[in-house]
Amino acid sequence: MSDVARKANVSTMTVSRAFRSDTSINEETRGRILAAAAELGYILDQSAVHFSSGRSGFVAVTIPSINNANFADMIRGMTEGLRGSALEILLGYTDYDVMEEERLVGQLLGRRPEAIIVTGGTHTDHCRRMLERSGIPVIETWDLPRKPIGHVVGFSNADAARLMVDHFVSRGYKRMGFIGGDTSRDTRGLDRRRGFVSALESHGLDATRLIASGIPPISMREGAAALVELMERWPDTEAVMCVSDLSAFGALMECKRRDIAVPDKIAIGGFGAYDLADQSVPSITTIDVGSHEIGAKAAELVLSLLAGHSVDAKRTTIRTRPEIIIGGTT
Known part of the structure; x- marks a missing residue:
């Protein structure tokens, strides 16, 4: 940051404010700072920003398969839904194994995500307790669990x-x-x-x-x-x-x-x-089953919860509606 400040002939605090889109920085100064950063190949250290703001900047997501077109479509829907929000997805792969899901959830929660989206409504008891006590929005997808942990975007x-x-x-x-x-x-x-x-x-x-x-x-x-x-x-x-x-x-x-x-x-x-x-x-x-819609609705719900437009204590269930597509095999 000090290298960028020297090149742009500003203080390091001004560089910091420019990257935070602080309105006190005029556009000419911001443009000069961003041009200097681009020339030097500088990337803002987000960990420091997140530490000072108390926000991690990511949403944790677990899926059971990384080579399944349905889950790829769901992640695409989430990515498109979160675009422009300053939130990114941190993805975990469970391989249809509830013990692996338990391990991953512990790892992901240790990185302080702002919300977590999991696939399915069946978890180990310990995984369920971790999610219940996480203090962040929890969204279960691809299912309609009888006892939801938090919010649900799914179908029967x-x-x-x-x-x-x-x-x-x-x-x-x-x-x-x-x-x-x-x-x-x-x-x-x-x-x-x-x-x-x-x-x-x-x-x-x-x-x-x-x-x-x-x-x-x-x-x-x-x-x-x-x-x-x-x-x-x-x-x-x-x-x-x-x-x-x-x-x-x-x-x-x-x-x-x-x-x-x-x-x-x-x-x-x-x-x-x-x-x-x-x-x-x-x-x-x-x-x-509307895989893309599941991802888009989950992202929309995350943004609404984090913006305070929904009360976290009030569980939200968004049901998607599967449809049959008749082909030549029947």
């Missing part, structure tokens, strides 16, 4: 699965299966399976054709293998719902390899509305 995964079952039934399918992953790790996938089972039972149909294939997030390869297992165990299956579009695409490719006509021999439904679902041939019927 079970109700979303019901949309697919109702669509299958409307097409006249009666013998349906479900392909998912390890339900002990993917609680939202478990909710989708529960919703699938409940919907079938409400229609008076068999709900036992359930395949668990691999550690979440299950891949195209695992979707293909699960399709083989499903057809070997229940060869008369008419339709299958997959926990994600990736697994649905894998199942579709396996059908092509085996000359199984889709949807004439078996219909396939996915989840997530990935670009992959739209671009595959045939396109995959899927559930659009």
